[in-house]
Amino acid sequence: MPDKFAIFTEGLVKRYKGKSNSTLNSLDLRIPRGSMYGLLAPNGAGKTTTIDILCGLKKFDSGRVMIDGLNVPSELGEIKKVIGLVPQEIALFPSLTGRENLKIIGGMYGVEGKVLNERVDDLLTRFGLENSADRQLTQYSGGMKRRINLLAGLLHKPKILILDEPTVGVDAQSRNLILEELVKINKEGTTVLFISHYLEEAECICDIVGLMDGGKIVLEGNPVELARSNPECKNLEALYIKLTGKQMRDTYE
Template identity: 45%
Template sequence: MTQTAERQQATQDGHDVLVVDGLVRRFGDLTAVNDVSFRVARGETYGLLGPNGAGKTTTISMVCGLLEPDEGTVMVLGQQMGPTKVAPKRHLGLVPQDLAIYPDLSARENLTFFGKLQGLAGNDLKSRVGEVLELTGLADRAKDPTKEFSGGMKRRLNIGIGLLHKPTLLILDEPTVGVDPQSRNAILESVENLSGEGMAVIYTTHYMEEAERLCDRIGIIDSGTLQAEGTRSELIQLTGGVDNIQLTGSGDTTAAAEALRGLSSVAQVDAERGRLQLTVHDAPTAVAQIVTTATSAGLQLSDVQISRPNLESVFLHLTGKALRD
């Protein structure tokens, strides 16, 4: 069985909601997306990260069926997605980066309008609108025109519109851009709850801390190519998976450096005036032995600092850019 067939079988068996296989999209001589493949399972939040111009928007447009790929396929619950495909789009909720709400309508009116577009009617529509107003924390402002809302409230309503029809796959394209910290935290909590309820989520963001907090797996895309994919721990291994410990103090730094080089947990020691920079494996486990060894060798410590690799360092390692570049 080919890899594509295995993925499609997994989707039909109920494991994967989304299977993206070998997507390619060209605009003239420019290949915006080049052989991108990934999958998203039920209850999983998948982060798609990349600098501006990396190919994220083009990829998302093909996943949503807004753009036809030149090569490759997008399968949603075993159904092929495309611009002319209606059935798979019923399982999809899209929350675009640009606000898609009517400013002169109230929150309730916006939700009612979009709910009708999604095929809801009668008591089902009324009940679902009420549920979404509660979920997004907008119930007490349901009758107010949305032009009077703060940026964070508009963002929450934007998400609520995408949730109305209870999609199996929700795509959130930078949903916290320009919102205040309180609204941002409320949005992140909502996303955590959605994946906990079994919804598959694709999340794009320019805030690495959001990806660290929310995403079960992450794909890093740059120059149209998926450079790496995996859990946070798997991605960090790409940088070597080593930690840094900085020891500051007075005394015999030369002797301390020599003693530390003899420890199996220490990969490298760089000595400066009154300071030692160590590259180590598993700093939290190794730090006690390192401190004991350094002080026994004559270093009087005044400060110990530990820094561990994070997704930002992985991103820089793979792309040479910061996420917000």
């Protein structure tokens, strides 16, 4: 059964040393192949912890984790070829240009030569960066750096793209471009796991959303259907508050 899913976790538990409660508390994630799945939770709920475990960057205490039918952590070597990770923290070389950054990162993924050059050009154009590609990253806006950070996760054409809060701190123009391109990438066949605490973005672009609280999924479904079956809640945010008594977003945002 786990083979049916791009990402599968069962009873996933993670407890950090010194913390009295588990950060992930029997998390069951079932992300169908080809879907655009929004995993949504407030800050500090365990979103980045989840991603780090999926990508083999952190150990877990119990449960089962599978990516594309492969086992974490025993088959991580194969898994790394199929996933593209866009981390929350920008992981780039500031003194190099956007193009140079992408070429180095592509090389680390084993993409080289003409194929690499073509992919870099194509992605820079798709994400509106062709004219700034040869400028040093220090001259980029926050939104432009975020876009390069995202492209870095796409260079090896992953089957599964995992993005940790890809639109935090970006201007409206970059945000729209990022969301539009993610929809296209998903339509081209890539499974997308979109992790965010911006409910309204996920509501627009995701075909399944999973709301997380207390280290597990508390509600999952198609955003339109969830809204229809809870007409008293005018949006997902209201539904989340009804379910958990908590705000999704920090009030100062």
